[in-house]
Amino acid sequence: MIAAIQRVSGAHVEVDNEVVGKISNGFLILLGVFKDDDESDAKFLADKISVLRVFQDENKNMNLSLQDVDGSVLVVSQFTLCGDWRKGRRPGFQKAARPEEANRLYCYFSNLIKQKSIPVETGVFGAMMNVTLTNEGPVTFVMDSKEK
Secondary structure, eight states, rough: EEEEEEEEOOOEEETTEEEEEEEEEEEEEEEEOTTTTHHHHHHHHHHHHHHOOOOOTTTTTTEETTTTOOOOEEEEGGGGGGOOSSSSSBBBBBTTHHHEEEEEEEHHHHHHHHHTTTOOOETTSOOEEEEEEEEEEEEEEEEEEOOO
């Protein structure tokens, strides 16, 4: 499982010109699910992301977590993170999970974050979405659950 985590001062996702998920201060998480991922991958990332200290304290040091700043999370599924671009000019997606399994693990991941008392908004799995964000910093991390 791979997650691109962006610290944002605001983000929202639209489907058919309708806002389906919106947060202010927190993380926009673009989540890709590989076919060999399972619940342990989702748990690893949820546990790590929920305590990641990347928000600024009073001394402008990245020392505070989502919970410390009353942050929220917007989780958007993005299978293209699983794309293999190394050969040819068109990425291949053979390593991405099948849609049913990817959706199940995407929902599982989102619920794990909610269980940590962090507000969670989501996009619509499989839909064509437009994501708007203000990346604060900019601060962005890419986490792969296989790189523990």
